[in-house]
Amino acid sequence: MSPFHATGRRTGFTLLELLVVIAIIAILAGLLLPALSRSKARAQSIVCMNKYRQLALAWTLYTGDNNERLVYNLGGDANRQSFAPVGLPNWVNNIMDWELSPDNTNTSFVNTSLLGQYASDSTSVYSCPADRALSDIQKANGWSGRVRSVSMNAMVGNPGPLLQNGKNSNNPYYRQFIKESDIPAPSSIFVFLDEHPNSINDGYFLNVPPDDDDPNSLQWVDLPASYHNGGGSFCFADGHSEIHQWRFASTKQPNIAYSFTLPMAIRVQEQDDFNWIIQRTSVPYYHHY
Helix, strand or coil: CCCECCCCCECCCCHHHHHHHHHHHHHHHHHHHHHHHHHHHHHHHHHHHHHHHHHHHHHHHHHHHCCCECCCCCCCCCCCCCCCCCCCCECCCCCCCCCCCHHHCCHHHHHCECCHHHHCCCCHHHCCCCCCCCCHHHHHCCCCCCCCCEEEECCECCCHHHEECCEECCCCCECCECEHHHCCCHHHCEEEEEECCCCCCCCEECCCCCCCCCHHHCEECCCECCCCCCEEEEEECCCCEEEEECCCCCCCCCCCCCCCCCCEECCHHHCHHHHHHHHCCCCECCCCC
């Protein structure tokens, strides 16, 4: 059959036409993929905030059943030399690490969590869908993720042995909120947050303001996560949740194993992210409200 029609034009595409079509497809894909990635990140942030709202509701229900006393929130010391003691009554009882420790994957921790029954014994509310961080040894053993991404503000709840004369020995110049009525502005004090996977260990998220006489003493003791387009998920004492976008690359450390060491010094010109956290952690003892 002749490759020509009666008009004398060849059927099919020329090589140049094919290349043009391929180039157009590549351009469209380049435009579409970032949008899809942003949409996926946005969907994950919505799911994450909804999970933490459920956890905040469990926190509130526990308080209502216990004469307004906030759930235990045990921790270690500010030098990260010790963690919350496992086995004592606590809002959560597991220690995350980069080894093959059972706590990383064992969902039975919800049975000992004081909030477990108030969250319908759900384990999913303790993890952010964007948190897939694993160490090499964990990946080699076929793990798909760890069971917890969330921690609690160290100044919210009874810290157990750390409570000395009504003050948290880790942060004695700021108020420790023991009862719900202790929180002066519930919409301004966070309870739960995504903690960076390389920072999370126990469920106790601690940071301490620097010495007034030495601004260079500013440091992250624990670091918030930046799973959501460079932001972290927070849930506040009034039940609302939000994503806060971090300003500095030093705060947005890669969400991978062993990516940095804590405590981590903060340059004075990059302290805004730290200040945002501290201002929503507690209030100084001299604060009038």
